Amino acid sequence: MANYVQYGCGLSAPNEWVNFDSSPSLRIQRNPLLNIFLGRKTGVRFPKEVRYGDIVKGLPVEENSCDGLYCSHVLEHLALNDFRTALQNSYVVLKPGGTFRMLMPDLEVVVNQYITNKEQGDLHASEKFIRSTHMGKEIRERGLKASFVSMLGNSKHLWLWDHASAIEEFEKVGFKNIRKCEFNDSSDKMFLKVESEERFKGAIALEMTK
Numbered sequence: 001m002a003n004y005v006q007y008g009c010g011l012s013a014p015n016e017w018v019n020f021d022s023s024p025s026l027r028i029q030r031n032p033l034l035n036i037f038l039g040r041k042t043g044v045r046f047p048k049e050v051r052y053g054d055i056v057k058g059l060p061v062e063e064n065s066c067d068g069l070y071c072s073h074v075l076e077h078l079a080l081n082d083f084r085t086a087l088q089n090s091y092v093v094l095k096p097g098g099t100f101r102m103l104m105p106d107l108e109v110v111v112n113q114y115i116t117n118k119e120q121g122d123l124h125a126s127e128k129f130i131r132s133t134h135m136g137k138e139i140r141e142r143g144l145k146a147s148f149v150s151m152l153g154n155s156k157h158l159w160l161w162d163h164a165s166a167i168e169e170f171e172k173v174g175f176k177n178i179r180k181c182e183f184n185d186s187s188d189k190m191f192l193k194v195e196s197e198e199r200f201k202g203a204i205a206l207e208m209t210k
Helices: 024-030 032-042 080-093 107-119 125-133 144-151 163-173 189-193
Strands: 004-007 018-021 050-052 066-072 094-105 176-180 203-209
Touching (some): 066 080, 094 107, 107 125, 163 176, 163 203
Parallel strands (some): 004 066, 018 050, 066 094
C-alpha cells in the first residue's frame, strides 16, 4: 500500500495522506485533559485527520516507508540547525526512489522587489522588505498572556533561502534529481491532493527523489 506523508500541514489534511503538524495548539487539542482547560484558547481547531508530529524530532513514521513526502511553507519557520535536521529526517522516511516536493519563500524574489522599490524612490522600501520576510516584529507584547500566545504558534520566519542555496542543502543530505517544479507538474497525481497553486507564487518549489 502506498504511503504519502505531509508535515506542517496546518488545516490542509486530505484523507489520502498521513498529515502531521507540530503546533502546540494541536498538541493541546489532542490531549483530553489539556483540551478541557486550554482548548478554547488555542484558536483554530485542527481537523481530526491531523496527527501531532515534529519533523525536527522525527515523525512517527518507519524509515524508508514513504512513496511521497510533502511540506509547504514549513521549513522557513525553523532555525538553521533545525532546518538541516528536518532535511535529514525527511530523507530517512522516504523510500529509495520516493518523491519529496516542498515549498518555501524565495529570498531572491523578496530582495529583487526591495531593490525595485528602492530604485523607484519608495521611502518605505525597507519597511516593506522586513514585512515581506515575516522576520521583523512591530510590537513586542509582554506579560503572561503574550507569552502564552507566543507558545501556541510559530508564525515568524527564522531563515530564508534562494534556489541555489536551498538546492545545495538538499544535495548535502543525499537527495537526487533535484529540479524546480510548478503546480500540478508531478507525474504522481497524489500531490494534487495537497498542493495549492496560490502557495507556489513567489516560492522556491523543488521536487527531488531519494
